[in-house]
Amino acid sequence: MEIVVCIKQVPETTNINWDPRTGTLIREGVPGILNPNDKNVLETALQLKEKHGGSITALSMGPAQAEEALREALSMGIDKAILLSDRRFAGADTLATAYALSLALKKIPKVDLIVCGEESADGMTGQVGPQVAEFFDIPQLTYATEIEIHGHTIRIKQKLEDCHRILESSLPALITVERGCNIPRIPSMEQIMEAYRDKEVLLWGTGDLEGNSEHFGLIGSPTQCRRVYIYKAERRRVQRLEGKTDEVARKLIQLWQQNNLI
Amino acid sequence: MSPKNDSPGEYKGIWVYVEQKHGAPARVSLELLGKAHSLAQMLMVEVTAMLMGEGLANQGEELIYYGADRVIIADDPIFKDYRTEVYSAVIVSQVLRKKPEILLVGATCTGRDLYPRVAARLRTGCIADCTELGVDQEMRLMIASKPYFGRNVMADIICPLHKPQIATIRPGVFELPIQNRTRKGEIICAEEHVKEEDVKVKVLDTVSLHVNGAHLEQAKKIVAGGMGVGKAEGFTLLKELADLLGAELGSTSLPVDVGWVSPERKIGQTGKTVSPQLYVACGISGAIQHFAGMKNSEFILAINKDPKAEIFNFADYAIVDDLYKVVPVLIQELTKSQAK
Ligand SMILES: Cc1cc2nc3c(=O)[nH]c(=O)nc-3n(C[C@H](O)[C@H](O)[C@H](O)COP(=O)(O)OP(=O)(O)OC[C@H]3O[C@@H](n4cnc5c(N)ncnc54)[C@H](O)[C@@H]3O)c2cc1C
Ligand SMILES: Nc1ncnc2c1ncn2[C@@H]1O[C@H](COP(=O)(O)O)[C@@H](O)[C@H]1O
Numbered sequence: 001m002e003i004v005v006c007i008k009q010v011p012e013t014t015n016i017n018w019d020p021r022t023g024t025l026i027r028e029g030v031p032g033i034l035n036p037n038d039k040n041v042l043e044t045a046l047q048l049k050e051k052h053g054g055s056i057t058a059l060s061m062g063p064a065q066a067e068e069a070l071r072e073a074l075s076m077g078i079d080k081a082i083l084l085s086d087r088r089f090a091g092a093d094t095l096a097t098a099y100a101l102s103l104a105l106k107k108i109p110k111v112d113l114i115v116c117g118e119e120s121a122d123g124m125t126g127q128v129g130p131q132v133a134e135f136f137d138i139p140q141l142t143y144a145t146e147i148e149i150h151g152h153t154i155r156i157k158q159k160l161e162d163c164h165r166i167l168e169s170s171l172p173a174l175i176t177v178e179r180g181c182n183i184p185r186i187p188s189m190e191q192i193m194e195a196y197r198d199k200e201v202l203l204w205g206t207g208d209l210e211g212n213s214e215h216f217g218l219i220g221s222p223t224q225c226r227r228v229y230i231y232k233a234e235r236r237r238v239q240r241l242e243g244k245t246d247e248v249a250r251k252l253i254q255l256w257q258q259n260n261l262i
Numbered sequence: 263m264s265p266k267n268d269s270p271g272e273y274k275g276i277w278v279y280v281e282q283k284h285g286a287p288a289r290v291s292l293e294l295l296g297k298a299h300s301l302a303q304m305l306m307v308e309v310t311a312m313l314m315g316e317g318l319a320n321q322g323e324e325l326i327y328y329g330a331d332r333v334i335i336a337d338d339p340i341f342k343d344y345r346t347e348v349y350s351a352v353i354v355s356q357v358l359r360k361k362p363e364i365l366l367v368g369a370t371c372t373g374r375d376l377y378p379r380v381a382a383r384l385r386t387g388c389i390a391d392c393t394e395l396g397v398d399q400e401m402r403l404m405i406a407s408k409p410y411f412g413r414n415v416m417a418d419i420i421c422p423l424h425k426p427q428i429a430t431i432r433p434g435v436f437e438l439p440i441q442n443r444t445r446k447g448e449i450i451c452a453e454e455h456v457k458e459e460d461v462k463v464k465v466l467d468t469v470s471l472h473v474n475g476a477h478l479e480q481a482k483k484i485v486a487g488g489m490g491v492g493k494a495e496g497f498t499l500l501k502e503l504a505d506l507l508g509a510e511l512g513s514t515s516l517p518v519d520v521g522w523v524s525p526e527r528k529i530g531q532t533g534k535t536v537s538p539q540l541y542v543a544c545g546i547s548g549a550i551q552h553f554a555g556m557k558n559s560e561f562i563l564a565i566n567k568d569p570k571a572e573i574f575n576f577a578d579y580a581i582v583d584d585l586y587k588v589v590p591v592l593i594q595e596l597t598k599s600q601a602k
Contacts, residue, residue, distance in 0.1 A: 125378070139463050222385070222386050233575055234576070238580050239578065241579055245587055255579070
């Protein structure tokens with residue numbers, strides 16, 4: 001079975017800057033980590049491969065440093081890694097991201113299953129998975145917590161707000177996996193060394209994809225950030241309750257009673 | 263991919279996708295109908311509700327009472343269970359035929375599954391998880407805002423060259439409109455046929471879950487804790503206070519991430535949006551992502567030991583102290599006052 005996993009490097013949330021002109025995140029030079037949910041993606045794919053054989057390719061789009069996320073994937077046991085990196089991919093919204101990822105997917109022969117995370121820690125849209133499925137023209141099975149494959153059929157347990165559903169589809173298909181649906185393996189020092197020393201990360205630019213260059217990156221993104229601003233909450237007239245704690249508590253209870261809150 | 267619509271001017275009107283469960287519309291869809299109604303007045307266009315499912319014959323009127331001028335109903339046994347493939351086929355077909363300029367969707371699990379895909383097929387943008395909506399009347403543009411990365415940053419997102427402009431909006435952001443039973447409108451049956459043989463995905467089983475804290479959105483009182491609570495047992499203390507007040511327990515995202523509280527209790531941009539009469543915030547700093555989910559609370563009490571905490575800017579009452587000193591005394595005094 002041929003599995004492709006889409007994984008993403010996300011900035012460490014404490015260190016964030018954006019381009020004041022385009023409103024897009026500046027990712028270069030900001031320390032990144034593998035999107036936590038995408039560790040579940042890798043673990044899901046590795047477990048399926050252990051059961052059914054085949055090989056796994058990890059695919060990521062991002063600046064050069066996103067290679068680190070792919071090396072991490074390789075150290076966990078992923079077979080191949082491809083990084084889509086090119087200035088012209090920069091500033092992509094979910095549609096332009098999914099478009100580029102799907103063109104890369106089309107170059108990988110006989111893909112049976114694509115695994116994405118439910119959500120990234122920075123974009124947090126959960127849109128890339130479904131949009132890749134659309135461009136690749138295959139069914140999508142989202143919010144998966146359990147996955148089973150029998151021959152050419154995949155079955156997942158899907159978690160929605162207030163129910164679980166069992167969905168079944170033919171392959172090829174795309175699934176998005178829930179955060180925390182499994183416990184990702186931790187690679188050994190040896191495996192990490194190997195991933196950096198013996199394995200290769202293929203680097204593809206816009207020239208390697210057969211697509212319309214107008215649909216990549218910022219110019220290919222229908223959504224734009226018009227304004228980024230510091231939010232000023234409408235200040236309320238805050239009243240400080242001071243004094244001995246039991247007095248404060250009694251004052252508060254009295255206030256609540258006056259306002260019919262208790 | 264078509265970079266732009268050929269004639270975006272042809273696109274007119276606001277649509278609300280109405281999600282339903284066993285025939286009953288989701289609350290968020292009704293909230294969106296109310297908002298769509300006010301945006302439509304600014305753009306001088308009509309509001310259309312798009313409803314899909316099985317056995318919906320009597321549902322149209324209610325949507326009109328909530329603000330729709332027109333209801334399109336796709337009613338067929340094949341639409342009984344929500345399935346991306348089937349639903350997206352029908353919606354795309356209706357959109358291409360009737361050309362709305364704005365399409366609003368609840369950011370529920372199924373809304374967030376369906377609309378990115380619909381948008382990709384239409385080659386337009388889908389703005390995810392908005393917490394505010396407006397329009398630029400002159401440019402006829404929807405402005406969808408949401409908290410951005412970082413602590414107190416918001417972003418206005420637009421989709422200027424493509425139609426329809428699609429946005430998913432968090433449940434609870436807008437008020438439930440008041441029904442107006444005198445409103446009249448048009449109800450249209452969508453003639454859409456999908457054959458089961460052509461559908462690749464089957465729903466084999468559905469099991470309802472009992473979800474704890476599912477009623478946060480409707481709660482009149484909430485006691486919420488943040489990282490300042492410091493440990494899982496701290497939430498047991500807050501629960502005790504909550505029970506005395508007849509309140510629900512809530513949380514910021516971090517205590518959920520570290521496993522002190524179950525995810526259903528998360529409040530904020532990526533959690534629930536609440537609007538209680540009383541919100542007691544314990545050990546919460548007041549980051550915008552959290553604020554976005556509770557700013558409509560009527561009476562906010564903040565207990566935080568840092569006098570400079572952001573939350574004091576939008577609280578009504580402030581207790582600058584250690585919550586572990588304040589909450590037990592508050593519990594004690596409440597118990598006393600209730601015994602009287
Ligand atoms: C894309 C994105 C989406 C997000 N979505 C959400 C969301 O939906 N909901 C959400 O809540 N957050 C969300 N966040 C996270 C958000 O930015 C903040 O990190 C989070 O809300 C902070 O939680 P907190 O106030 O509990 O913790 P902190 O910011 O760590 O604040 C803890 C506070 O407790 C006080 N304190 C400590 N000890 C005590 C004590 N003993 N007594 C009294 N006070 C004490 C401290 O002074 C401090 O002010 C999101 C972030 C991102 C990037
Ligand atoms: N730049 C990217 N490269 C590879 N995969 C991505 C990228 N962006 C998003 N994804 C995938 O899509 C999922 C959802 O991301 P998002 O839509 O950003 O919330 C992630 O968990 C990844 O699996």
